[in-house]
C-alpha cells in the first residue's frame with residue numbers, strides 16, 4: 001500500500017530542485033514564463049494545474065503567449081486517434097518557436113506521451129522537444145526541468161504502466177488553479193476496468209485512491225477560499241476505495257458549511273450504488289443534480305464485447321432508481337458509435353436506449369482503435385461512412401430529446417452559478433444565458449424565459 005504514495009522525502013527533494021531551477025532560470029531568462037497547453041479530459045486539466053503550480057514554484061510566471069514563453073508544457077490525450085493527431089500537430093507548431101528562441105524548453109507529457117511508441121516518435125521526429133514524461137511523473141517536474149537545464153540534453157521519463165504497474169499518488173503538489181471559483185479535485189487515479197476499446201488503463205495505471213482526509217482538507221480549503229463549484233474527479237469515481245467508500249466521501253464533502261456545489265465524474269454504471277443515490281438525494285442544495293452515466297451502447301452483445309460489465313436492463317434499472325430519488329436530476333452519457341462488429345440493428349438498440357432514458361445530453365464518439373486494447377485486434381471494423389451515418393442519426397435523435405427536456409424549465413425559477421459574460425450553469429449543468437451580466441462565481445436566482453435544446457435563457461430575479 002505505502003509504495004503508492006510518494007514519500008515526503010521525495011516531495012521535499014522536489015522543493016530543493018525547484019530552488020535550483022529558480023537559480024538557473026534567473027540567470028538564463030529576464031522574467032521566466034511558462035505556457036501550458038492541455039488536450040483531453042478534466043483529469044488532464046487538473047494535472048496541468050499541478051504542473052503549473054510546480055512551474056511557478058520553480059520561478060516561472062504563467063503566460064498565455066506561447067511565442068514569448070521560456071517553458072512550454074503540452075499535456076496530451078490518447079483517448080482517440082484524432083486527439084493524438086491534434087497533440088502532435090500542436091507540438092509541431094512549437095518547432096519555429098524553438099528555432100527563433102533556442103533557450104525555450106519544450107516538454108510533452110500526458111497520456112499520449114505515456115505510450116512507448118509515441119515517446120520514440122517524439123524522440124525521433126520532434127528534435128526540438130527537450131523533455132518527455134509520463135502520467136505518473138508529473139510531481140517530478142522540478143527535478144526533470146533541473147536535469148534538462150543543467151545538462152542541456154533532451155530527457156525522457158516514461159516507464160510502462162502495464163497491467164500490474166500501479167502508478168503513484170503524490171500529495172502536497174502546488175496547484176495553479178485556472179479559476180478562482182471553480183475547482184477540480186482528483187480523488188483517485190487510474191482504472192481497473194479494461195473496457196476493450198479504452199486506452200486509459202494502459203496509460204493511467206491501476207486504480208489508486210487518495211486518502212479521504214487529504215481530499216476533505218483540500219475541499220475545505222477551497223470552500224474557505226470562496227470556491228463555489230467543486231468537481232470530484234476520477235476515471236471511475238464510484239470505485240473510490242480510500243479509508244471510506246465514495247458515497248461516504250461525497251456525503252462528507254457535501255456537509256461542510258458554506259454555499260457551494262459538489263459535482264463528480266466519471267461514474268461507471270456497474271458501481272452506481274443505491275447508497276450513492278441516497279447520499280445525492282439527501283443533499284439537494286450542495287450535490288449538483290447531474291449524473292453523468294456513460295452507457296456506451298444500448299445492446300447487450302456489444303456491451304459484453306466492450307467488457308462493460310452491465311446489461312441494458314441493469315443500466316435502465318439504475319436510471320430508474322436515480323430518477324425516482326431525484327426527479328429533477330439531469331442524466332447525461334457517453335456513447336460509442338460504430339464499435340467493431342456492431343450491426344445496424346444493434347445500433348438501433350442504442351438509439352432506442354437514448355429515447356427510453358431521455359438524456360439531457362449525450363457525448364457521442366466514433367469508435368477509434370487504440371493500440372494495445374482488445375478491441376483494436378477485433379475483426380469486423382465498421383466502415384467510416386457508416387460510423388458517421390450512425391453518429392449523425394444519434395445526434396439528430398438526441399437533439400429532439402434535449403429540446404423536449406429543456407422545455408420543462410420554461411417559467412421555472414432556478415439557481416445558477418455565474419461564469420461571467422452573461423453565462424451561467426444551473427445545478428443540472430445546463431448553460432443558462434442571463435439577461436444581464438453578473439460577476440463570475442456568484443449564485444443568482446433566474447426565471448427561465450426561453451429554452452433551446454442545449455441551453456436556456458433567463459431573467460435575473462435577485
Ligand code: SF4
Pocket residue numbers: 191192193194195198199200201235236268
Ligand atoms: S471505465 Fe472503461 S472507459 Fe472508463 S476509463 Fe476505465 S477502461 Fe476506460
